Amino acid sequence: MSIWDILGIESTLDKKVIRRAYTALLKIYHPEDDPEGFMRLRTAYEQALKGAEKGRGQEKQYKIDNPQVEQATFYETVLAENPEIPENKETRAEYVILNEAAQSENPGNKESGFEYIHLNEEWQRSETNESSISEQLLILYSDVFKRREVYEWRKLFLHLSLFEKERLTDEVIRFLTEHGDLPFDVWNYLNDEFALSELPDFQWKELMQYDFGLSFEYLNPENFCDYSQYVNLRFQAFLLLRDFKCSECIEAGLRAISIYADDPVLHRLLGIAYYQIADYDQSILWLSKLLKATDADCDGFVYRGYAYYRTGDYEQASADFERAIAIDPEHYDAQKGYTLTVHALKKLKQGQVNEMPLSGISKMDLELDRIIHCTDEMLKWPEPSMKHTFKTYWELNNTVLPKIITFGIGNLICIYAIIRLFITIDFMPSILVLLLPISLFSLYLLKLIGDLER
Template sequence: MSIWDILEIDPTSEESAIKKAYAKKLKLHHPEDDPKGYQRLREAYDAAMKQAKSQAASLPVFQDEEDESQYEDSEESFDSEQHFFNSNDFFPVPLEEPRTERHPVYAFLQQVKELYDDFYARITPESWQTLMDEDIVWEMEYSQELRDGLISFLEDDHHLPRIVWEVLDNTFGFREDKEELLKHYDEEFVEYMIRQIEGTMELRYDCFVNQEIAFDIEQYLDLRESAQYMLMNGEVERAGDLLEEAHGLFTDDPDLELMRGKYYLEIRKPDEALECFTRVIALQPDDPDGYWQRALLYYDQQEYEAALADCMHLLNKDEGNKDQNVLVLAGRCHLALGNTADGRELIKETLAINKLHFRSYIHWCIAENAYGKTLDPAERKQPLRDDFLFHSFLFLRLTWFYICLYLIVSLLFDLHPYSTGLLLILLLWNAWKIWKVRRVLST
């Protein structure tokens, strides 16, 4: 078995690829649980790194086949009576004990701090990738300490773009080890890290590039993040105070303007919200969020032509992957403007993408009810069939439990006729509710 078979990658001179393969295999061959497997893996890793560095210097690694063959039979050559490690080698002194500057973990965490303190380097993923490629990161004996130290650092200093969080996750496997992290670290912060990695609460940093930071950037980032949290949790008044304080520090952040627009909508100030969404578009013309929020606001204000223009901008920009919600809103704008044919075509397009897209279905019902006489028979047949399938699915979703329970009990016991009558009443009741919903949607 060659070193590449052990690492399970193709021969390469890329050190980052070798390190990633090594880190992945380490999870399967922990030194305490599988010392033989770890020895083979470590020897393969060292040999692969040596070969990669030699190739980078245009020097051959193996002078003959014997050099590489020494790794092929490492399992047989392993002497169980002469272990090459002990447990203390791989689990050194805990981080909380004093460190000297010479300790490699301390030195690495100092590099992390220095990188974080340099704001422009901090928001550059290449800077972090270079740091993550340090040899110590791939040393098994320091891996736990490094992760502990890094997480402790990030608990206090965590304002990083998503792409940097992804670099850290690729190295330390935060998402993959989420359950293990929850046992040892603060649950709220672990969830925060996962959200940042996955981008579910992403706040962008592009607006700071090539900008002179003449204000307290940490204070601003704290305010921006706290305001986002407050808005999501319905604490509108507090969010408004934080947003205005942040806006007083820096005015060219599209994410902040987007949040300010949503805040003004919450307190029923549509004109101020419109200014914010327009400002988002001016700051980042390629960002769809500003157009979408402004289109919704225009529609609510019955400015259908303006709303339609923003929708069409989004649809024309992304023709290969059209957003169904944008298609529906554009169709509604056409219907409101009296453009019946165009409106029906757009809504039909959403149903072609997803027949069970509920918002599309609602507005197709509205279009059919208002303009049904103008539909030809072939055009009516498809929505009628989809209508039947949709409501059949809805009926089964509401009644499957009662039907299954009745069938199981009837197999085990002799049921009184009243039981069958009760089931029929439940089925009829749910059918009536669905009919009422259908009637509301189509009027």
């Protein structure tokens, strides 16, 4: 079975076609479900890509070396000079690859003469395509191990004149907008070259401004796995965490882990995401993997320390915070975590803990101050109800009391007058006339008494 049969496409030098076929087949030959199938597919894919790359390079070189030769003539010439080359164009590319393998095994053997056999009818198209910066960028970006090297990027732009660079800037920016998974130092270099941080809407500005630790250094070229797919998933996980979509981040991270499991960068992302959704056991698990690989990761110790603290394992938490403080004595979260933990331990062991002196915590912190600095003296109690003296009672009712007194006196005078009239004159109409103001005064008095504040 040829590599093209495995990939399910006709032989081609077009990397996009090869990659598309490979990506589609990955769903069928998943590394976990069918490791053998995946290995076969991966080998075919890598050979096809290698052949395509080599083939195109040789075409170019031939054209440079022989500018006078027409394209069609080349092919005929080459075929005539190399009778062993198959004439069927479908099998040509494969032939190149297989011969290339033989050549690399016997570097002294120059007889095969396969170098020029790619000069097929696609030359014209590939010439124009290859000259496009996007394609070169894509080739570089697709190779994870080249992508991580500033040197490779520099090489790409080194030969460009200022005029060319200006002409290509838009294309580069367009490409980078769609392909943002680059290490910090590469972003820095690209920013220097194209002033990306000055673009108003460039979406990866933060990645060149701050080092999010998205290093590629832990990817091992010796390992046989789909790094391209891996870093893609890892970047997805990072973006999801940056969007605070922690569960989705974990999902993407675990898919990435199924491809490559030894990358502390991803362990860190998973540890943080699990911490944020309060799954502290899982957080501890992934952060421990991170710290096994890089024992100077201060944040790793801090997150794991808090995860231990939240689960009540204060001893482990305290040890982690101590490590973090030893690495970065100014780390606020480490100091706070340590103080909280020591306090919890003290409470647990009734004071049998030696506290390390801390310098950095001067600002108010609700969590810390509630436990350590606040006392019951801060609690407020309702004021006891006021006992009234005549003075305070007068002050409280100074609008109502004078009216009550005035109307009360008026009422008394009326009542006195009625009694007097009744005794001396016995004149009923006068008594009736006086009864009206008395009742009105009495009603008003009752209202005023109701208004009194006691």
